[in-house]
Structures are given as C-alpha cells and as structure tokens.
Amino acid sequence: MAATKIRNMEEFAAVCGISRPTVSKFFNDPTSVRPSTRHKIEAALEQHDYRPNIYAINQNRDRTKTMGLVVPNLTDPFFAGIARMIEGLILDAGYNPVLLSSHAGPDQEIANLDSLRDIKPAGLLLAPLGRASRAGDVAAICADVPTVLFDANLDGVGEAFYGSDNEQSVRLIVDYLCRSGTPPAFFEMRDPVNPNAIRRRRAFVSAMERLGHAPQMIQVDGTGWDFEAIGFREGTRMFKGGEVPAQTILCSNDRLAIGLLSAAYESGVRVGIGDGADLRIAGHDDHPFARYTCPSLTTISQDYTAIATRSVEAILDIIEGGNRRSDREVALFEGHLIMRGSA
C-alpha cells in the first residue's frame, strides 16, 4: 500500500503529478477532468488510499451531500424496512443518507432534527410521530431545509407529503370482510397518536355506513407504541370476559392484530375462516411477521415502494431541480388486499 502517508490534498496532488485544484475538481466530479488526468489520479488512488477530509470539504458549504432521514421508531420493522428502501434510493442518487430514529419520543424527534440541522443536509425525509410531534418546533426546523414528509402528515410542514390512502384501503378490506362474512367491528386504541389511525377510524365508519351497516367500535385503553402488548392485554380481557362483540374484527394495524391473535389463541378462541372458527381477524400494514401469525394474517399491504420512491424523487426534484413546491404536494397511494388465513 502506501509508502508515504498522505496528509492532505496538496500532498496527494503532488504524488499524482497534478495540481491541487484539479484534484479537487476530480473529487467533486471525476468526469470534469480530462480522461488522461483522471486515470493518473485513479492510479494514484490505488496506491495511496487518500480520502479528502469531509469536514474541510463541508466547512464552507451551505448544503452538503447528505440527506437526513428520520423515522418515528426503528424498532418497528415497518419503519426499519421502509428506511432501508429509502436509504438505497438516496445512495443511488449520490447522496449520503443519515438515518435517525425518534424512538417514539417527541423530544428525541426534535433532537434528531436539531442534530441534522448541524449537518446541513441537502434535504430531509421525515416520517413524523404524528399527533405526539411538537409540531411547531418541527415546522420551525424544517422551514430552513427542503423537507418531504412521508407516512404521517403534519399540516403545513415540508413541501410534500406521501402516504397511504387509508380511505381506500380500509374501504377495500371492509368491503371484503362484509362480502365474505359478518360485518367487522373496528379494534383500535381509544386515543391513538398516529394520524393514520385517526384516518382509518373515520374510513371505517364511512365504509360501513356506505354498506348500510352500523359501525361498531372496540376502543381499548393503552398508550405508547407497544401495540402487540396492548392488543394482547385488551384482547385477553375481552375474550376472558366472554363478551366478544363481533364475529369479525378489523384491527387498526397489524401489530395490534398480532397481539389480539395471540390472546385469542391463548383464550381458546379459534380464529380463521374455516367452519370451526369462532372469529375472523384482519389487520392493516402487512407487517413482516403477518405472514407467520397463527393463522396467518389477512391484511392490507401499503405501497411502501411507491411511498419511498416518490418521496425521494420529490426531495431530489426540490434540491436539484430547484423546484420548491409552490403549493404543498400531497399524494396517497392505494393499498392492496393480502388474503391469508385469519379472515
């Protein structure tokens, strides 16, 4: 490898036999220099593993080549998955993703945005906590940097929002459930923090009314993001109480459904669509484990790919195209019905 240790671009330019400004140009865009000099630099690069000091590079930049990516909770496989997808797209676009998790905490969310601000990112992709977010503070920080929201909307924050069409997806699964059996009751937390949960509740009511059914709600206590535990605890209470208010239950999300399925199993309630089944359960989101519940969970798969792709496209368009949205763009993508064994 290196006989001599290269300390800076000056020294590296020397061993290349090229001037420093030209080397600087090369690192900013290898195609911007003549092929012959490019080869010289690349050859030297293999000998001396020199890398520009990224702090010096960015010191005088207003915006860097990094892209902030904030999700509410990396412990949730849903967000881990979409974060990974978005990371890939950001890399493909030549930016460096910086992924931060808010750990379900509003203060952590602000801290994340704060520390990102220090990094001077080219743009920001933010899946906010939702109702729990300190919306004013979030808005203040995001005002300084091109921002696109996804998954959960926050009024007026960012230049675009991409998420799921809960109205459509809930109607889709309600229609299916009504068509194939008894009308569902809606199992949810009484006071959810996630705006999607609120939308799904409304969507459920209107989908049921549209079909001429009275919307029946099962609203359970519980706070925080430990949805499986809440679903399990409240499901157990419900099943042991003997009063199961419906033969079909649609959960506000898969994680509640996973807990509920577990409670049903332990309570001896047979879930499924077969003859011997007592209860049908469906979810929403197509959680990675939904395939492996017992029985496997009928659910709605959100169009992660579309949300991720569109979000990245938008932020790039704003940054590189200079197309700051005059009016905030909102696009909702349709979910798909995933029919499995539970409903």
Add this chain to the structure above:
Amino acid sequence: MAATKIRNMEEFAAVCGISRPTVSKFFNDPTSVRPSTRHKIEAALEQHDYRPNIYAINQNRDRTKTMGLVVPNLTDPFFAGIARMIEGLILDAGYNPVLLSSHAGPDQEIANLDSLRDIKPAGLLLAPLGRASRAGDVAAICADVPTVLFDANLDGVGEAFYGSDNEQSVRLIVDYLCRSGTPPAFFEMRDPVNPNAIRRRRAFVSAMERLGHAPQMIQVDGTGWDFEAIGFREGTRMFKGGEVPAQTILCSNDRLAIGLLSAAYESGVRVGIGDGADLRIAGHDDHPFARYTCPSLTTISQDYTAIATRSVEAILDIIEGGNRRSDREVALFEGHLIMRGSA
C-alpha cells in the same frame, strides 16, 4: 428570537460581549469558564440560537466526539433493540452515536466502516456479520480506530468482544427440555453465516452428550437472513412429509422458530406442553415477537443489557482512559431461560 442572524462564533461572541476564544472554550466545556461569563453566554444563546459549525470544529481534530455503531441488520428487531440501547448509553457518555446497518451484506459492512472512517469517530462499536464478513478488510479499517466488537466475534479484530455465552445458554435450555420431556433435536441452517449459530450447534452436541443422549440434528437448506421464511418452508416440508424426527425441537434462533411454529400450525401439528400436544418447540434469543407466537415461545433471553453496557464501558475506557487493551478482552454473558407455552 433572533433579531440579527448570527453567522459565526465571532459575531456570537460580540453579542455576548465576550471574546471569541472564551466562547470557544465554553462550547468545549461550559464549566471551564467563570460562572458569570457562562451565564452571559447562556443568556445570549437563548436569544440568538447560534450553533458552532460542526465541520469547522472537527476539521483539525484527529478524533471527534462521534461514536460509530454498526449492526448487521436493522430490519431484525433484535439488533434494532440493542442498537437503541447502545445509542442511549453513548449519548449519556457525551458522544454522538452514528448508527449504520450492514443490511446483511459484506460489502455494505465495509462501506459502513469506510464512511465511518471519514468521520474520524472517537471509537467504533461493531456487531459484524460474522462468517460473511470480509474479515481482512474489516480488520484493516478497525486497526486505525479504537474498536469494540459485540454480538459476533471476529478473531483478532477490535480490542474487546462482548457476547452471549452460547455454551451456557444452550446447555441451560437443553437441560430444561430433557428434564421436562423428550430430548430435543436441533433445528438449524446447514451452513449458517452467524458464528453464534456455529457455537450453538457445538453447544447443543456437547450438552446432549453430557446427558447421555445422541444429538440429533435437523439441518435445513437456505441462505441469507430471511430466517422466518426458511423455518416456515422447511418446517412445512418436514411436517407434510409426515416424518417429524422428534417430539421436541430446539431451534438455533427464535426467527427460525417463528417460521417453524407457523408451519406447524398450518400443518395441523399441535405445539405445546399440554396433553394434546404433538410437539414442543423452543428457540433462542427472546425475540420481541416471541411472546406473541402461538403458542408463545419458550426461549433463551440474551443479556442485552450487559452486552450493551459492557461494550460501551469498554470503548469509553479505551478512549478516555487511554487504556488500549494489551491482550484482547473477551467476556460472555449468561442467558436466562424464558419459559412459555411452546416447550
């Protein structure tokens, strides 16, 4: 808020009525300046939201106040959880964690380490992929920065390794299974990438022999990290084939067990410890979802807290205490038996 926009420390020092070098000292250690001047600065800070340019700060530093944290796969809730715990500990110590996931890819792992090197972190906490890692390249990069490995060991890399005592934990659960029923067969991938999987295999063999049983292995095909799918696919094959080779199965990890449980359910095999049960299944790791499988999964919980705490303590000791380990330290923590319904 700010009437005037502060552009740099010079201007901020001016509005404080204090000289720039003193302000600089303040930001490096607020207690290093006289209380009266400290109050002046803090008062000004509330008026003008100035923040030092982190690129300028770090430009001349050999090591920064950031700490690299690399895990093999954030999509796996196990790593998401431990990463979160470690992040908290790093923050408490006054460092800035930078979390990267290798996405189960050796090249990504190297890319992560490479990009961390650019950041000049004070230290590095690395959970390597294991056998899939490009060990030579990893070692080369880690040689330049204080490094502590956790979860999976890589010979000679880093100054310390902290993980689970697979020998102990597997013996613990094997003893339990043998004590409470028929001896288990070991369900695993034929050619696992994770070094812990290899250790568990060996531990299973020796634990069984110690009890005078012939160790029976169920080694299935499959590559990659999609363990649930592999467990489900191979479990289904096994159950449908009619030949279930044992009445008790110990899986190499919970994610395989989750897939296997699902396969059993769908194949009509009754899992559990009750009278009507055909099969017992146990896992290893206490996956967040293990509580909610049907039946709930008997497993081993790794001592995440100890691993996380010890890893962070070690890296801090190396960095701040200057105590580079003369001989590489290795500590393994005991697992605990989590008895649930499946075995």
Add this chain to the structure above:
DNA sequence: AAGAAATTTTTACGCGCGACAAATTATATT
C-alpha cells in the same frame, strides 16, 4: 489593601479544502 492566582482578552497562526481569475498548456477543428 496588597499580592497571588485564576480568568479573560488580544493577537495571530493554521487546518484542509472550495472557488475564482489569469496565465498556460493540451486537444480538437478546419
């Protein structure tokens, strides 16, 4: 109150790189 000790101010330099202008090549066109 005088002297000692601690803190702050002043002054000045350097870090590694981006960026610019002017001068000097090297390459492409005719």
Add this chain to the structure above:
DNA sequence: AATATAATTTGTCGCGCGTAAAAATTTCTT
C-alpha cells in the same frame, strides 16, 4: 499548420474554528 476550444496550472483568498502565547483584567487569599 494555424486557430479555436477546452482543460489545467498557478496563485491567492476565505471559511469557522481551535489553539497558543503574552498582556490585561478579575477574583481570591491572607
């Protein structure tokens, strides 16, 4: 071969901050 054009070199500045040394000031001791 002469000219036009593109690429490179040279030189020079500035970014925002850390840091060091010497001078000035404040605070603490006794």
